[in-house]
Structure formats: structure tokens, C-alpha cells
Amino acid sequence: MTLTPHEVAVSQLATDQAVSLDRIKSLRFIKNNIIGNKTKKDLYIQLGIVSRLQDIISTKDDKDSQLKIQAVIVLGSFAFGNESNILALTNSGVVEPLLNCLNPSADPKLIEAAARTLNAIYASPKVSRQQLFMANHLHILVQLLDTFSSKHRPGQDIVQVHTAELVASILARCCETLEQQMQIADSGAIPLLMRLLASGISKSQEAALGALAALVKDNPELAQVIAQMRLEKGERPAPFILRLVRDKSPTMRLAAATCLTYLNRAGVIPEHNSDIMLTVLPILVKMLQLTGAVQEAAPQVLAHLIWESENMQKAVCDMEAIPKLASIISQMDEEDNVYGIVGQKDKLKENSLLALAAISQLKEDCRKQVIEAKVLSHIVSAMSHPSVGVRAAACQCTRSLSRSVKNLRTSLVDAGIENPLFQLLSDEDLGVLRSATATLCNIVLDVSPMKKTIMERGIVSKFVRMISYGDNVVRLNTVWAIKNLVFEAESDVKETVMRQFGYNNLVLLLNDSEPAVQEQALNLVRNLAHKREHDIEQVFRGLGNGQLLSIIEGKLSWDDPRLLEHALYVLVNIATGSEYHKQSILKRQGILRSVLRSMSHESAAIRVASIWVIINLTWPDDKVSHSVHECVTLLRSMGVEDRLLALNADHDLDVRDRVKTALQHFLMDQQQYGHNNGNGASSDQTGSGIGRHGYSSSRYHDPRQQQQQENIPSSSSSSGDAFGGGAGSTMDTTHIVTGGPGAGGHDRR
Amino acid sequence: MAKKVISKEEWNARLAEVQVDRDDLNKLIMNYLIIEGYKDAAEKFSQESGAKPPVNLESIQNRMVVRTAIQRGHIEEAIERVNDLNPEILDTNPKLFFHLQQQRLIEYIREGRVMEALEFAQEELAPRGEENPEFLSELERTMSLLAFELNGPSPVSDLLTPAQRQKLASELNSALLLSQSQEKDPKLPALLKMCWWAQQQLDERCTYPKIKDFNKAELVMEPMGAVGGGSQGSSSSAVAGA
Structure with missing residues (x-):
């Protein structure tokens, strides 16, 4: 059997086979065959070349660096193939010997080749970064950034500069966690990167920007350190980088804009706000019309920059970014149809969708533009895309769009968002689940025609599965959705939901490890126990005898103001119930003491909530019944009336109004039953105003009903942050939904 | 007017004021x-x-050797040189790599080595076309060289002109300059x-x-x-x- 030249070349690599000159020749032959040629790369990997190469680069013999250099280059070329190639390399353990090749006494060309190969390997997020942070590797690597040191030898300059660029790029790819960022900073990389940034060599500057961006991403501490550094001429980095944003090379502009974006998000360059609005934003928007890697990355950077900033979202909208993004997305769908090739441009689609989601996050005007750009059908079909990143991003878009009541009523229904969304609730990807559950919160709002149908499809049984999901955000969004589902609902809806969901699950959520989940669970109780005696009774029974008030009593003793407020409003609602319900509150000294204490809380919202508890407990109807009289007497003996009198001078208008009402109740009681504890002053003071209020016709006044959750309004603090992950990652690592806490804070009346 | x-x-006086x-x-x-x-x-x-x-002046020399090789139609030699200078360039620039392989095909055809041309197109160029459909039309155009008389008139005769090599040489030179952080x-x-x-x-x-x-x-x-x-x-x- 004759061997192919490729097989011959591989066989010649064996250590005992040939003299080193022949082996170098074989390696060069292989190198020139595989560079640029994916098919040949696969062929050689199948021929088992990797372990041979591994042997060559692992030898301690440094006499013949050419052999090692060529072997390292061949490994690097494999790594430029695809991810499975990279994993084939790392699985045979090439990382450690490659790191060893960086030894400063080695041939500079070997160091350069090893840095290049490592950089290509670390392009895959699936490769562990651990080894880099072990032994002395990081220290040695960082020293290679120092291109202007005394070791500088003429003739080696290109190699050294190139090595420094590759090292900066490696560092950028190894900043995935806070710990890694800190270790790299501790290794002294930052001043060296600053020097590289000011080097005037464009590729070096781009590489330095990449590394600095990765270090400051989601890391305010390092962002602060870097923003406060000085470049060689005494200049701060931010204005210097701002100039690079106007560079003629698009890749430089992108790298600079990315770095500034992260610095800006960390809040460390507030003095450059207007520069970012006037320079960085338009440049990023223009990049949408370029091609290739810059066009692909630009929308993601844009999305990150404008996230949660109403001004910037408006500005980008005015720059016509929406039609540009829409045409990118719709054009791609057409091309997919023509070539039948799916997958090549997934990242561009994902990033464009993320940008649309960000632009339409807060402003209704921007949402309107998205609808008008006729891109919604593409967004909805992207919800069923094979790439998880695209699915998550599309869902993020629908989430932003669903914050508009108008869209909920019309466009989203027409576009058929319900089916794919329901599918996404079973997605295996965490990022997708997070945005899907967040979107769901809005879909089940009262104004949404989809609320009914989605309930009929058995959404609640999905909820049960999702709260056992070990992710805080998914759990939070789920409770939130249920809360919205039962908001102002008829008793039978509430009962159906809770029968399927189970009160045992509610108890779990009320005791969740995450305070935000607890808070929404309390909100859910508040919504369940709202309006009708029957509903209150259902919750009492559902949670078991006395359970409900024990839980509330527990929450009241916590120092968390958000939990405190919601717990108080649960009491407000219970106090509108039957005599039995009221009595169960009054029997609990602990609860009453907490309410009294809350009346002096520093937060006005909490003072108001606690006074509402008093108001509802002492509600007199047409005349003060005996039981109400007992209640008033009890509260008075605890000092409630004195506390109310003291609050008459509260600086908060809302507090003063509620105090007036509460004091009227005490006064009515006094007028009917006589006052016997000698606190005459109070009656004089409040007496005059009473009769005029004429509220007797209204029955139990429930002050501000449990709020519907505000995923919708632009003013709300409810939000998500979908851009936590690094390049290629779709994990919403910093996705936070904080609408709930706001419940009291931004009360929409 | x-x-x-x-x-x-007056002009000279103004010029003198400008410090260069x-x-x-x-x-x-x-x-x-x-x-x-x-x-x-x-x-x-x-x-x-x-x-x-x-920059290191040697890098100029290297670029010029590559350029000359292309201009002489020694494409393989140019590729090997580039890979020695920076193995990353052709691995990360599929379009440039395709153009180099396309030129190799053109050179085979120019020399009348039809069998080798066909084999080469099948082994090297077709897979690149599969990876990037945008290359397909260029590949088809190159292959149609085989259908015409080499020295006769044809719609694809431009591929055989020195300008075609020149274009490739410039593209490669730009890529080399870029990899060295130089303006092109x-x-x-x-x-x-x-x-x-x-x-x-x-x-x-x-x-x-x-x-x-x-x-x-x-x-x-x-x-x-x-x-x-x-x-x-x-x-x-x-x-x-x-």
C-alpha cells in the first residue's frame, strides 16, 4: 500500500525516525499544506499528528529551536480551524508545554509562535483558562508585554512587538471572571498595557484596548484604577482613547469604542458623557453599515453602551439606527433562504437583535419605530432559531417591545409571539429562559389578550417546574409572572392558579434564599388576598392555620425595607377581611409592635403603609362597632394614637393625609364611647376636620391595591441586563429584574 | 469678478511663516x-x-521578495514566504488565500497543465467555495479559462494579464503591511x-x-x-x- 505524502510527512515526525533537518522539512511541508485549508487540517488531525507535535514541543532540549518553532506554528494553524480542532489540541494537553515555551530565555521566535498558538486556542470559550493562572505562567506572560525593555535588540523588534500584541490579546481572552481580572491586574499588566496603548503602533494599540476593555468590563474597581492612570505625557486614558475612536481604521475605532463603553458603564468617566453621546454613539451607528467583524461586533457594543440610558437610546433612535438594524436582520433572513446556509452570520443577527432590544428598552417612541421598521416578524421567527444566542436576543427584543401596552394589545399578538414564547419556556439555555420568563411577566398582564390563552395552555404547570430551577433570575421572573397573573383577578382564576401551583410552593418562595424572590412572593400574597373576604380566606386556608400571619410576622422583623413594606401591605389587605381575619392580626402582639415601630420608619412609604394598617383595622363603617372599639382601645393602649399625633407634623404630605384619616377613626370612637385615658389635646386638634370628610359611604378602603407589576412603564426600575456575558456568550450573568422592590417606591396611581 | x-x-513671506x-x-x-x-x-x-x-528594514526586503514571486507567477513560493513571515495571515484571511490559490490555478492553465489544474481545482479550490459561496462565481470564471484558446480572445482573458498578478501582489502586500501595523x-x-x-x-x-x-x-x-x-x-x- 502506498502512503500519501501527508502520511509520509506525519510518520517522519516520530522522534526516533529521522534527523532533525528532515523533521523540520516535514513540518514545513505540513504547515504550508494546512494554512488556510480546513479540509487538510482535519485530515492531519485524523492522522494523529497532534501527539507527535506534543512530543516535539515538550522536549527539554533547547538546542534546536527551529523544530519546536515549526511544530508550534503547525499547532497554531490547527487552532485557526474550528472549535473541535481546538478541543482536539487541548484534550491532548498542549497548553502546558506551550506555556513553557514562553520562557524568556527561549528563542524570541519560539516565544512569538507559542503566544500566537495560545491566543488562537483561547479563542474558544470552552478551553479552561486555569493553567495560565498556575505556577509562574501569568507573570512570565505579562513580562512579554514589555517591548521597550533593555533586552531590546535591533532586528528582533517586529517579533517582540508582535509578541506583545499577542499577549495582550491572550489576556483579553482570559478575563472571564472577576478573579481572573484581578489576578491579571495584580501581575502588573496595567501599566505595561498603558505603554502599549501609547506606543503609536496601531495593532499594538488595538490589542491593548482589547485587554483594557476586558479588564474593566463589569469591574468598577479596575475601571476606576485605569481611568485614573496617566499616560506617558500625563494624559488620562479616556481622552486619549476618545481620539482613537476617530481613527481611520475601523478595527481601531471599534476597539476604542468598546473600551470606552465599559469604562462608561462602570461609571468612572462621567466627565466624558457628552463626548460619548456626540462621538462614540454616531461612530458605532455608522459601523452598522460596514461589513465583516466590525459590523458584527458593533451592535453588541452599542447595546451595552445604551443599556438603561434613556438619553442614549433616544439619541441612537434619532440616528436612524433602527432601520439599519432592521435591514441587517431582514436581509440575513433573505440570504439564508437563497443559500440555504444557516449559521455563518448568527452572531451578527444575535448582536443586531440585542441592539434593537436595547434601543427599545425604555422609550415608547423607539418601540414604535421598531414596529414600523417591519422587523417584528423576523424577531418572532428568530425566537425559534437554532442558535441559543439568537433565541435569547430575540426574546430580549420581545421583552422590550412588550413593555408597551399598545404592543401587547396589538402588534405582538398579531405577530404570533405566543407560540414561540411558550416553546422557549422549555429551552435548555439559561439565558433564553431568563429573557423568556421576563417577557412572560408582561404577556400575562391584564391588558394583554394573550393572558387568557396562555393560561389555558397550562402556563402554571410550567411555573412549577421553573421555580425549582436553580437560578435566581428565573425564579424571580416566575414569581413575578404569577403575581401579574392573579392581579385583580376573579376569585376562580386565583383559585385555579393556586391549585395548580400549590401553596407549598408559595411557602418555599416566601422563604427563598434570594430577598428579591421573597419580596415578589409577598407581593403575590398581597395580590391573592386582595379585594374579597373570600380571597383572603382562601389564602388563610391555603397556607394553613396561622401560617400566613407567622410568615408575615417573620418578615416584619427583618430589617429589609422592601420586605417590610410588602409585608405591611399584606396586613392592609387582611385587615379589610372578616372579623376573624382582623382578630387574627390583633391577637399577634409581635405584629402590632412591628406596625407601631414602622410608623417611625425613616422611609415615608413604610410609614404610610403602616398607617394604612391602622386605618383598615379601625375602619368604623356607619358607626363604630363594638369590636372596632375594642381594637381602637387596644391600639390606643399600645401608644398608636400618640404616635399618630406625633406624625401630624410629618414632612411627607402623604403621611399627613393618612394620619388625618386614622385619627378621625380614633376620634369617632372617642365620640361614641367616650375617651378615658385623658388625652384631650388630641381630640381638640383633630375634631374640627372630621365630619367634612364624608367617607362613610365607602366600605373598606383598600388604599393602593397591590400593584400590577411594572415591567411596562418606562419609568419603572424593572429592567434586565442581558449583556453580562463575554463575546459569544449568551449568559445573562447580570440580568436583574428589580421592578418589585419599586412596587411601593414608584406607585402608579 | x-x-x-x-x-x-507676499506668497513667499506667507510660506516662510509656516513652520515645517x-x-x-x-x-x-x-x-x-x-x-x-x-x-x-x-x-x-x-x-x-x-x-x-x-520598522526593521529586513521586513521591506521580505515583502519585496513576496511581491516579486507573485509577479513572476511563483505563487507557491510566495505562499511559503508569507507563511514564514506570519502564519496567521492566510489562516485568518480566507479571501486572500482563495485569490492565491486561484492564481495558482491560473498559472497551471497558462502552462497548459490541464490535468494538474483540474486536480488542483478539485482538491484546493472547491472546498473553499463550499466554505464561502461568494467565491464560487470567481472559481467558475477561472475554470472557464479552460474552455477558450489561451491566446485567443475570450471574456476571461483578463485573468491571464500581468494586471491580474499585479492585483494579487498588491492585495498580499497590503495584508503584510497591515500585519505589521503599517499603513497600506x-x-x-x-x-x-x-x-x-x-x-x-x-x-x-x-x-x-x-x-x-x-x-x-x-x-x-x-x-x-x-x-x-x-x-x-x-x-x-x-x-x-x-
């Missing part, structure tokens, strides 16, 4: 020599002017073009001593009223030749 006249004396750093001028020239690949001239210039070349175009011609454009703008407003022949760069005062298309045309050709 009468044009404003600026005398030679000698180092900057030297840098401009060095930039031109390096990017255009004049290694020996750059070396001499460096010795005489003291201007330090921003020298600054000097751009400046001359800008100067020519500025004179054109000025011509509409005033009469002044202008540079008519960029090879000599002498300031010539035009006779009144003699400004015409002819003089502009000549300056334009002077720039092109610079």
Missing part, C-alpha cells in the same frame, strides 16, 4: 520608501538624514493630491504663484487671465507621475 492677485513676495518640522518631512519620505518597498534607498536615506526607520498606502501621494486639489480651489478665487510641475515644485506666477483647463490638466499628470 476680478480675482485677487497675490504677489510672489524637518523631522516630519524626513518621516514622510521614509514612510514612502518603506511602504513602496525601496529598501536600499531607505537604508541610505536613514544614514544621511538620521531619520530612524520605524504611503502618505506622500495623498498629500500631493491634497495640494493639487487646494490649488484648484484657489484658482477660482485668486491668482497666485502656484506649483505647476510637481516634479520641479517651482512656484510659477501665472500671466493674468491665462488660467485654463490646460494648466490643471498638466498639474494633474504631474501628480500621477510623482
Whole structure:
């Protein structure tokens, strides 16, 4: 059997086979065959070349660096193939010997080749970064950034500069966690990167920007350190980088804009706000019309920059970014149809969708533009895309769009968002689940025609599965959705939901490890126990005898103001119930003491909530019944009336109004039953105003009903942050939904 | 409207006010020599002017060897050189790599090595076309060379001209320059073009001593009223030749 030249070349690599000159020749032959040629790369990997190469680069013999250099280059070329190639390399353990090749006494060309190969390997997020942070590797690597040191030898300059660029790029790819960022900073990389940034060599500057961006991403501490550094001429980095944003090379502009974006998000360059609005934003928007890697990355950077900033979202909208993004997305769908090739441009689609989601996050005007750009059908079909990143991003878009009541009523229904969304609730990807559950919160709002149908499809049984999901955000969004589902609902809806969901699950959520989940669970109780005696009774029974008030009593003793407020409003609602319900509150000294204490809380919202508890407990109807009289007497003996009198001078208008009402109740009681504890002053003071209020016709006044959750309004603090992950990652690592806490804070009346 | 006249004396006085750093001028020239690949001239210039070349002069030599190889049709040799200089370039630039392989195919066809051409197209080029459909039409066009007489007229005869090699050589040169953080175009011609454009703008407003022949760069005062298309045309050709 004759061997192919490729097989011959591989066989010649064996250590005992040939003299080193022949082996170098074989390696060069292989190198020139595989560079640029994916098919040949696969062929050689199948021929088992990797372990041979591994042997060559692992030898301690440094006499013949050419052999090692060529072997390292061949490994690097494999790594430029695809991810499975990279994993084939790392699985045979090439990382450690490659790191060893960086030894400063080695041939500079070997160091350069090893840095290049490592950089290509670390392009895959699936490769562990651990080894880099072990032994002395990081220290040695960082020293290679120092291109202007005394070791500088003429003739080696290109190699050294190139090595420094590759090292900066490696560092950028190894900043995935806070710990890694800190270790790299501790290794002294930052001043060296600053020097590289000011080097005037464009590729070096781009590489330095990449590394600095990765270090400051989601890391305010390092962002602060870097923003406060000085470049060689005494200049701060931010204005210097701002100039690079106007560079003629698009890749430089992108790298600079990315770095500034992260610095800006960390809040460390507030003095450059207007520069970012006037320079960085338009440049990023223009990049949408370029091609290739810059066009692909630009929308993601844009999305990150404008996230949660109403001004910037408006500005980008005015720059016509929406039609540009829409045409990118719709054009791609057409091309997919023509070539039948799916997958090549997934990242561009994902990033464009993320940008649309960000632009339409807060402003209704921007949402309107998205609808008008006729891109919604593409967004909805992207919800069923094979790439998880695209699915998550599309869902993020629908989430932003669903914050508009108008869209909920019309466009989203027409576009058929319900089916794919329901599918996404079973997605295996965490990022997708997070945005899907967040979107769901809005879909089940009262104004949404989809609320009914989605309930009929058995959404609640999905909820049960999702709260056992070990992710805080998914759990939070789920409770939130249920809360919205039962908001102002008829008793039978509430009962159906809770029968399927189970009160045992509610108890779990009320005791969740995450305070935000607890808070929404309390909100859910508040919504369940709202309006009708029957509903209150259902919750009492559902949670078991006395359970409900024990839980509330527990929450009241916590120092968390958000939990405190919601717990108080649960009491407000219970106090509108039957005599039995009221009595169960009054029997609990602990609860009453907490309410009294809350009346002096520093937060006005909490003072108001606690006074509402008093108001509802002492509600007199047409005349003060005996039981109400007992209640008033009890509260008075605890000092409630004195506390109310003291609050008459509260600086908060809302507090003063509620105090007036509460004091009227005490006064009515006094007028009917006589006052016997000698606190005459109070009656004089409040007496005059009473009769005029004429509220007797209204029955139990429930002050501000449990709020519907505000995923919708632009003013709300409810939000998500979908851009936590690094390049290629779709994990919403910093996705936070904080609408709930706001419940009291931004009360929409 | 009468044009404003600026005398030679006044013009010279104004010119004298402009400070031009000698180092900057030297840098401009060095930039031109390096990017255009004049290694020996750059070396001499460096010795005489003291201007330090921003890059290793050897890198110029390397680029020129690659360029010459392409111009001679030795594509394989050029590829090997590039891979020695920086193995990343052709792995990360599929379009350039395709163009190199396409040129190899053209060279096979030019030499009449039909069987080898077919084999090469099948083994090397077809897979690239599968990876990037945008290459397919170019591949088809190249393959159709086989259907025509080599020296006869054909719709694809441009592929056989020296200009085709030249185009590839430039593309490769740009990629090499870029990988070394260098501009792919020298600054000097751009400046001359800008100067020519500025004179054109000025011509509409005033009469002044202008540079008519960029090879000599002498300031010539035009006779009144003699400004015409002819003089502009000549300056334009002077720039092109610079």
C-alpha cells in the first residue's frame, strides 16, 4: 500500500525516525499544506499528528529551536480551524508545554509562535483558562508585554512587538471572571498595557484596548484604577482613547469604542458623557453599515453602551439606527433562504437583535419605530432559531417591545409571539429562559389578550417546574409572572392558579434564599388576598392555620425595607377581611409592635403603609362597632394614637393625609364611647376636620391595591441586563429584574 | 469678478511663516520608501538624514521578495514566504488565500497543465467555495479559462494579464503591511493630491504663484487671465507621475 505524502510527512515526525533537518522539512511541508485549508487540517488531525507535535514541543532540549518553532506554528494553524480542532489540541494537553515555551530565555521566535498558538486556542470559550493562572505562567506572560525593555535588540523588534500584541490579546481572552481580572491586574499588566496603548503602533494599540476593555468590563474597581492612570505625557486614558475612536481604521475605532463603553458603564468617566453621546454613539451607528467583524461586533457594543440610558437610546433612535438594524436582520433572513446556509452570520443577527432590544428598552417612541421598521416578524421567527444566542436576543427584543401596552394589545399578538414564547419556556439555555420568563411577566398582564390563552395552555404547570430551577433570575421572573397573573383577578382564576401551583410552593418562595424572590412572593400574597373576604380566606386556608400571619410576622422583623413594606401591605389587605381575619392580626402582639415601630420608619412609604394598617383595622363603617372599639382601645393602649399625633407634623404630605384619616377613626370612637385615658389635646386638634370628610359611604378602603407589576412603564426600575456575558456568550450573568422592590417606591396611581 | 492677485513676495513671506518640522518631512519620505518597498534607498536615506526607520528594514526586503514571486507567477513560493513571515495571515484571511490559490490555478492553465489544474481545482479550490459561496462565481470564471484558446480572445482573458498578478501582489502586500501595523498606502501621494486639489480651489478665487510641475515644485506666477483647463490638466499628470 502506498502512503500519501501527508502520511509520509506525519510518520517522519516520530522522534526516533529521522534527523532533525528532515523533521523540520516535514513540518514545513505540513504547515504550508494546512494554512488556510480546513479540509487538510482535519485530515492531519485524523492522522494523529497532534501527539507527535506534543512530543516535539515538550522536549527539554533547547538546542534546536527551529523544530519546536515549526511544530508550534503547525499547532497554531490547527487552532485557526474550528472549535473541535481546538478541543482536539487541548484534550491532548498542549497548553502546558506551550506555556513553557514562553520562557524568556527561549528563542524570541519560539516565544512569538507559542503566544500566537495560545491566543488562537483561547479563542474558544470552552478551553479552561486555569493553567495560565498556575505556577509562574501569568507573570512570565505579562513580562512579554514589555517591548521597550533593555533586552531590546535591533532586528528582533517586529517579533517582540508582535509578541506583545499577542499577549495582550491572550489576556483579553482570559478575563472571564472577576478573579481572573484581578489576578491579571495584580501581575502588573496595567501599566505595561498603558505603554502599549501609547506606543503609536496601531495593532499594538488595538490589542491593548482589547485587554483594557476586558479588564474593566463589569469591574468598577479596575475601571476606576485605569481611568485614573496617566499616560506617558500625563494624559488620562479616556481622552486619549476618545481620539482613537476617530481613527481611520475601523478595527481601531471599534476597539476604542468598546473600551470606552465599559469604562462608561462602570461609571468612572462621567466627565466624558457628552463626548460619548456626540462621538462614540454616531461612530458605532455608522459601523452598522460596514461589513465583516466590525459590523458584527458593533451592535453588541452599542447595546451595552445604551443599556438603561434613556438619553442614549433616544439619541441612537434619532440616528436612524433602527432601520439599519432592521435591514441587517431582514436581509440575513433573505440570504439564508437563497443559500440555504444557516449559521455563518448568527452572531451578527444575535448582536443586531440585542441592539434593537436595547434601543427599545425604555422609550415608547423607539418601540414604535421598531414596529414600523417591519422587523417584528423576523424577531418572532428568530425566537425559534437554532442558535441559543439568537433565541435569547430575540426574546430580549420581545421583552422590550412588550413593555408597551399598545404592543401587547396589538402588534405582538398579531405577530404570533405566543407560540414561540411558550416553546422557549422549555429551552435548555439559561439565558433564553431568563429573557423568556421576563417577557412572560408582561404577556400575562391584564391588558394583554394573550393572558387568557396562555393560561389555558397550562402556563402554571410550567411555573412549577421553573421555580425549582436553580437560578435566581428565573425564579424571580416566575414569581413575578404569577403575581401579574392573579392581579385583580376573579376569585376562580386565583383559585385555579393556586391549585395548580400549590401553596407549598408559595411557602418555599416566601422563604427563598434570594430577598428579591421573597419580596415578589409577598407581593403575590398581597395580590391573592386582595379585594374579597373570600380571597383572603382562601389564602388563610391555603397556607394553613396561622401560617400566613407567622410568615408575615417573620418578615416584619427583618430589617429589609422592601420586605417590610410588602409585608405591611399584606396586613392592609387582611385587615379589610372578616372579623376573624382582623382578630387574627390583633391577637399577634409581635405584629402590632412591628406596625407601631414602622410608623417611625425613616422611609415615608413604610410609614404610610403602616398607617394604612391602622386605618383598615379601625375602619368604623356607619358607626363604630363594638369590636372596632375594642381594637381602637387596644391600639390606643399600645401608644398608636400618640404616635399618630406625633406624625401630624410629618414632612411627607402623604403621611399627613393618612394620619388625618386614622385619627378621625380614633376620634369617632372617642365620640361614641367616650375617651378615658385623658388625652384631650388630641381630640381638640383633630375634631374640627372630621365630619367634612364624608367617607362613610365607602366600605373598606383598600388604599393602593397591590400593584400590577411594572415591567411596562418606562419609568419603572424593572429592567434586565442581558449583556453580562463575554463575546459569544449568551449568559445573562447580570440580568436583574428589580421592578418589585419599586412596587411601593414608584406607585402608579 | 476680478480675482485677487497675490504677489510672489507676499506668497513667499506667507510660506516662510509656516513652520515645517524637518523631522516630519524626513518621516514622510521614509514612510514612502518603506511602504513602496525601496529598501536600499531607505537604508541610505536613514544614514544621511538620521531619520530612524520605524520598522526593521529586513521586513521591506521580505515583502519585496513576496511581491516579486507573485509577479513572476511563483505563487507557491510566495505562499511559503508569507507563511514564514506570519502564519496567521492566510489562516485568518480566507479571501486572500482563495485569490492565491486561484492564481495558482491560473498559472497551471497558462502552462497548459490541464490535468494538474483540474486536480488542483478539485482538491484546493472547491472546498473553499463550499466554505464561502461568494467565491464560487470567481472559481467558475477561472475554470472557464479552460474552455477558450489561451491566446485567443475570450471574456476571461483578463485573468491571464500581468494586471491580474499585479492585483494579487498588491492585495498580499497590503495584508503584510497591515500585519505589521503599517499603513497600506504611503502618505506622500495623498498629500500631493491634497495640494493639487487646494490649488484648484484657489484658482477660482485668486491668482497666485502656484506649483505647476510637481516634479520641479517651482512656484510659477501665472500671466493674468491665462488660467485654463490646460494648466490643471498638466498639474494633474504631474501628480500621477510623482
